[in-house]
Amino acid sequence: MAGLNAALEIGKNALFNAQVQIQTTSHNVANAENPGYARQKAPTVTQGAIPGRAGWIGMGARLNRIVQQRDLFLEGRYLSASSQSAYYETLERTARAVETYFSDDGEIGLNGALNDFWNAWNALAQNPEGAAEKALVLECGENLCSSLHQKASQLQQSQAGIVTELQNTLSAVNGLLQKIRDLNQQIQRSETPAFMANDLRDQRFQALQELSTYLHFNTEEASGGMLNLFLEDGTPLVLFQDYAAELTWTGTTASFVIEIRDTSKVVAQFDGPTNMVKDSLQGSSGALVAAMGHVDSWDDALDQFASALVTGFQEIYDDIFNPPASYFFDPDFTTAATIRLSTNPLPSPSNALARAALSLQTQGLSELDGLSLSQHLAQISQDVGLTVTTASSLHLVHDAMAQQLDAQRQSVSGISLDEEMVELIKQQQLYQAAAKIVQQTAQMMQTAIQMV
Known part of the structure; x- marks a missing residue:
């Protein structure tokens, strides 16, 4: 029996x-x-x-x-590729929005306003005492100032939008880090050497997938089924079931810092006056910090254009009138956001003044590293376009890699x-x-x- x-x-x-x-x-x-x-x-x-x-x-x-x-190696590579793809996708999106501000064919936009300005001076050179020609120069000068104001405002709006998106991103990151920590706790309580909390592990991986689009991190298996998260520089984000980092944003649109609240560890920083960008986050959050640096550099380049324009006319008036009663552009306002005509832009028009103003059209200016005003505007547009093209190409590469790795991961899981x-x-x-x-x-x- x-x-x-x-x-x-x-x-x-x-x-x-x-x-x-x-x-x-x-x-x-x-x-x-x-x-x-x-x-x-x-x-x-x-x-x-x-x-x-x-x-x-x-x-x-x-x-x-x-x-x-599961294949943990494939999953790690997939999360990394997903982070890189999100980085370049976000950088492309923000740069492409700025590209629309500088895209014109010379007939409209800032380049069009500058061409109209030179054409007005050319007409004045043909008839230095003509009332209609004087009025046209003043009108085109006002239009040029308005175009610069508009471009500066658009760039400032872009920066404000980037900061708002970055703050929302950090809020989502903090929520995911806390969720992963809580899932660590639940997994540690639920698992034994003989039983695995598989569904909880799935929930944690879904949180990791979403987090990878916001920042780049490394993972480390811990005891009891828990998972620790670190930034590339080793900054801890999640440790066991006890710790989840909280990322905080402090500062202004012109200069801000992102740090870990409890340790004051700086993980990203942007300083407008020096155009300094520091980023340990990567992912879409790091791309937004990098985008702030790009937009700020384009804003500075636009201010250089405005300053060179004001200074160039100031030197012309000094040479001809010695000293002039006033200048064409108000010398106290030399940025793209503030440039304006003086109270008496054409105190005593003459053929010599119009010819001198026209000579500025093709003159290389030291404030613009030897470029003319038109060449400097073209360089800004080229820089914006190159940023968009490069980000787009790298986005396609990393997105294809992420999709391939995800397919390999899915073949296992x-x-x-x-x-x-x-x-x-x-x-x-x-x-x-x-x-x-x-x-x-x-x-x-x-x-x-x-x-x-």
């Missing part, structure tokens, strides 16, 4: 094993459309043998534990309904075979009992 009891126990365990495996397969099928779900399996291991008359006799199989089909159906058929057959063992063993035990 001992042998029959052992056989009955083996059959019963096989039934239980098959039930759990069928339930696991059903769980996989139910989550087939869940992109953050990792396929689960319930593998069995051989039970310990016992000594018998013929030697060591096997005692069947038992479930080891339900495990996830994703659900194939065909494979699950095959597994289900196999498990059904195992269940039926185990049930047959139990049935036949029970009949043999009944026969043995009747013989007694």
